Amino acid sequence: MGALDAIDLAIMRTLQENGRISNAELAERVGLSPSACSRRLDMLEKSGTISGYHARLSNKALEYKMMVIVHISLSGQFAKTLTEFESAVRLCPNVLVCYLMSGEYDYILRVAAKDLEDYERIHRDWLSALPHVVKINSSFALREIIDRPNVGL
């Protein structure tokens, strides 16, 4: 797989910002003919450098107005404990992000809820039911300052 040159990066940057423009417009923006642009895009997709395209839905429109950051501690760091916890957390549709962390807590989660009542349900039915959990700490987001899908190139 060849290295990415400046035009490849321009294509990636453009599609990261506006993932549904036509190939013709993309070609014009990066200074290439449509045919050449189409070939490069095809290469970027097939090589996995661009792994997909996703519509960003307004959480407001979906009525997910509440974002909760959840810190979780487990009863141990054994491989089996971690695996069982991770398999369970993957099933909860409201968990947008989950990372195994260094530091005070074992996992950090980002959970979307419609309102406080909805979060109470998620906490009761999903989070409390996760295996090996010994401590759950929920912090509520008061305001969103930034929410980017990728690093600004």
Add this chain to the structure above:
Amino acid sequence: MGALDAIDLAIMRTLQENGRISNAELAERVGLSPSACSRRLDMLEKSGTISGYHARLSNKALEYKMMVIVHISLSGQFAKTLTEFESAVRLCPNVLVCYLMSGEYDYILRVAAKDLEDYERIHRDWLSALPHVVKINSSFALREIIDRPNVGL
């Protein structure tokens, strides 16, 4: 703005998974003629229900392998203090997410870095330079379990 019916949700779900399929294929998947589908999609975009489309770039290809969760405390919660901090943090391209939080810390950030050296640079040049900060706590993600853009519909 009218309510979203089942077909609107199907359009949103489909484009969330595959944001660059043609309108013709989208129409077929949701069981509509291309023209009707195009009109509905236009409405969803103009109303802000679909707020954009983004290519998902392989972090491996971009070499952003490190994800850091940063907790930040400010010297006060005055409106001016918050505004100045937020204006500054918006300028840092490595900050993917920033929320004003309830609880122990004032802000929580998700920062992408290429490696530890890169994070050291970000910490020195950006995070430490943010105004009114009195405490920065960095936690490193050891492994990504979940990273969804939206709630699973």
Add this chain to the structure above:
DNA sequence: TTCGTCTTCGCAAGGACATTCCGCAGATTC
């Protein structure tokens, strides 16, 4: 019921677009 209105559908047309083939030009190798 019957009429008018509103919404949203499908169909058709023409203009734009995506993709593929082909030839060319510059770089690299032998």
Add this chain to the structure above:
DNA sequence: GAATCTGCGGAATGTCCTTGCGAAGACGAA
């Protein structure tokens, strides 16, 4: 210098997107 390789632009063809138009169903008022 010839062969090879790579990546470009132009042309062609089949497909797609968009807009205008008429029709069908839902709904309320006379």
